[in-house]
Amino acid sequence: MQDLLYFSQQLINGLTIGSAYALIAIGYTMVYGIIGMINFAHGEIYMIGAYTALIAITGLTALGLAWLPLILIVALLCAMIVSSSMGWAVERVAYRPVRGRHRLIPLISAIGMSIFLQNYVHLAQGSRNVGFPALIEGGFNFSADGAFEMSLSYMQITIFVTTLICMTALSLFISRSRTGRACRAVSQDLGMASLLGIDTNRIISATFIIGAALAAVAGLLLGMYYGSVDPLFGFIAGLKAFTAAVLGGIGSIPGAMLGGLILGVSESMTSGYLSGEYKDVVSFGLLILILLFKPTGLLGKPEVEKI
């Protein structure tokens, strides 16, 4: 019983982190699915989302607002708006001018963008860790007779539920809406879609904006869950989310969700049963294994060479 509780606790920890990874991974996978490039500035967009949310929360609290749901919703909206415009701007500045060139060029311009954004936040917000107020506290505790008590905090529930809502909304959007259909068409064949009258530039911008908005949601959630943000916050998270996207099959949206969850759970299980020192070894080792044996990822479609 003890062991089962311990296992479930580690599973909850892993799923929490994993679902947040999945939210960030969507941004990588959608951009890749549509233009076949990796947006390395995506981790920074997530970090900027977290900072914006923090600034909004601090501002609203200073104004004397006390009703928590309102604070959270306003903070979330601010973060999504700022991050989305960042996502849009990154595409305009770092991608559109070099689109269609050699593959390395947009890659390098994205890395440049990422370094720029990181240093910009360094200068604007300082390099120190900034504490995030704990807004959602408490939770449920489950315990058998023994000493170990499993806890499921309200914050963890919030992360699951929000991720679930975002993912459902995104799936509906992609499968049902007009823009969603256009997105799928562009990802299948960009040239053909444009011949059929789809404004491909608008669709590509939309992809960046959606990815950035979801990253901002993750920024607010993880900022509150962890308890602090710093300008390097996005780097590791971006790397992990990228791994999740590749793991699940880059270009595939369900793949990003699956990859995120697998990564999160494998990290927490490694820390829980082996040692925290091996956490990154296992998650990146997993990436190498997948790339060796199933290069398209778990749910990725094998790439068909077009003639």
Add this chain to the structure above:
Amino acid sequence: MTTSLKKLVTAVSASVALMGAGHAAAEIQIGIAGPMTGPVAQYGDMQFSGARMAIEQINAAGGVMGEQLVAVEYDDVCDPKQAVTVANRLVNDGVQYVIGHLCSSSTQPASDIYEDEGILMVTPASTSPEITERGYELVFRTIGLDSMQGPVAGNYIASQNPERVAIVHDKQQYGEGIATAVRDTLKDKGIEIAMFEGITAGDKDFSSLVTKLKQADVDYVYYGGYHPELGLILRQARQADLDAKFMGPEGVGNKDINTIAGEAAEGLFVTLPPSFDTKAENQELVKAFEAKGEDPSGPFVLTSYAAVQLVADGIEAANSKDPFDVAEALRSGSFETPIGTVQYDKAGDMKSFEFVVYEWHSDGSKTPVN
């Protein structure tokens, strides 16, 4: 014709160089190298504020051998690679004395360069024993060693009769070093170490670690590392209702841990150098800091002040500006500083230095524990 012209040019440039040297000799450059930015910049602030104050006061009192001290400041971001770059820049700038670095992992690679290039280094904060273990002539410190701090922490934990203790560290030179010293002390006392584990510095998610600590049912957790990680561990432990006491080295003891951990920082135990700013003989100096709007209570403010003062006193005592003579003078003399009477052993460590256990509070204050 060409040869004489060449000779002329050489002569002119030589004399210009000499004039340059003559000009530089009117002042003594003191390099201050530490983190001005990055995650542990608040310790850098302490270092720079202490060293600047010392330079100011020594200059106001007439300087050293009639010459003024000039501070040259370098930012190493607490990054070993950056520290090496800084050390090379110092060499190029012709600086002969360095106050720094702060992080042990920066001090160690930089000190290799200083020793080779004949630059005297006094670190006000690096506690890793290895720094002075290599038989270097020009390396000194105004702080104790992990091998002194670890036992103080270990003995304190042992005195509380805990049943099980967990030790966590950040896998860096400083954190792991001190964690190992604590572990060895506790083992000697026969206390069970339930866990000895590393985390990755810069990580944010410690939920798995906290769950593991809960499962291991420990009374005490010792953390070797800096405040950004411990702050998060404390906060996440509180959220998960982990009922254990935490303790850390001086690397966690600054007010930034309160902004991260909030209420969870209450009751944390920290080993720190004694509060030199509360000593009666330092009150005049404390007033001088307060007049400038600076806080002298940080652990490295007065150790940095003392480091500058020791360099100045060393130059006076040696009656020479050659770093090797100054080092010789520091080893043979005894100096009165705000951190007490300083005498050096052969390795460059102070012959006596004590760490004190404090209890940290959620408002950023601390009270000594007996």
